[in-house]
Amino acid sequence: MKIKLYYRKRNFSPVAMADIAFLLLIFLILTTNVNNNGNIKLPFFKYSQKVSYPEKIVVAVKENGSIMVDNKPSGLQSLSSFLDSLPDKKNTIVRLIADRSTDYSNVDKVLSLLKDKDVLKIVLVTEEPVNGKTR
Amino acid sequence: MHLNIKSTDRKVEIAGSMTDISFLLIIFFIVAAVFFADKGLFLILPKKNEKPLQLKPDEVIEIKLGRTGLTLLDGRKVSLSLLEKTVKQRLSVNPGLVVVLEVNGGVKYQRVLSVIEEAKKGGAKKFSIISVMKKPVPVEVGDKKK
Numbered sequence: 001m002k003i004k005l006y007y008r009k010r011n012f013s014p015v016a017m018a019d020i021a022f023l024l025l026i027f028l029i030l031t032t033n034v035n036n037n038g039n040i041k042l043p044f045f046k047y048s049q050k051v052s053y054p055e056k057i058v059v060a061v062k063e064n065g066s067i068m069v070d071n072k073p074s075g076l077q078s079l080s081s082f083l084d085s086l087p088d089k090k091n092t093i094v095r096l097i098a099d100r101s102t103d104y105s106n107v108d109k110v111l112s113l114l115k116d117k118d119v120l121k122i123v124l125v126t127e128e129p130v131n132g133k134t135r
Numbered sequence: 136m137h138l139n140i141k142s143t144d145r146k147v148e149i150a151g152s153m154t155d156i157s158f159l160l161i162i163f164f165i166v167a168a169v170f171f172a173d174k175g176l177f178l179i180l181p182k183k184n185e186k187p188l189q190l191k192p193d194e195v196i197e198i199k200l201g202r203t204g205l206t207l208l209d210g211r212k213v214s215l216s217l218l219e220k221t222v223k224q225r226l227s228v229n230p231g232l233v234v235v236l237e238v239n240g241g242v243k244y245q246r247v248l249s250v251i252e253e254a255k256k257g258g259a260k261k262f263s264i265i266s267v268m269k270k271p272v273p274v275e276v277g278d279k280k281k
Binding site: 013015016018019022023026030043044045046047048049050051095098099100101102103104105106107108111114115116118120121122123124125126127128 | 152155156159162163166174175176177178179180181182183238239240241242243244245246247248249251252255256266268
């Protein structure tokens, strides 16, 4: 008996490949631990809350106490003049990213300066502990 | 002249893939919006010229954080694990108590947040943080030659 085999010609769609590549890209972005804060290790804190920002400044305090404003190296004096130039201080929210191992005095210096300049809304950026990993 | 126009279903194919892509983009933006949301402890600092609030000793829970790792609650040494229980006990008697944290400047930032976390676990809602900057006592090393 002769069996006839029919081969159906399948169409290869490059669009589907693009879809898959895009999905893979999303997956990789989400699974990679993105750290925008340089070498700063965020402190652990369980009761953190989400905050929306009308206008924000990012002030980072590294472990050695050095200060960065919006990812640029700065000092207390330049932070002070930067805060003076702010148009809307009342609605400005400062994201304070401080290293968990830095001395509290370094954080306090920044907080005192912000208070002096009437920038009163602050978010101490923290990290939620994973698998009971704290302190 | 007779033109032989062949109709193809290409239009339909493009429309289908566009839906896929737009759907993927929506998913991406939804996920990205959640992913980039910041979490933290929201503070409102007191105004510069605001008169400080006077509190009586029985209206506060005083926690002192020493540089050496010592935590004192109302003058008594307490471990971090016991802090929650003690704060809870004090708040059950007077729920309006304010936790006053007196922090030595040399204490690590994480420790300050850990103490706030424990106090929050115990039910504390109002906090006041005082930073104590103690200047190191000048110490002379070696004998002075006269």
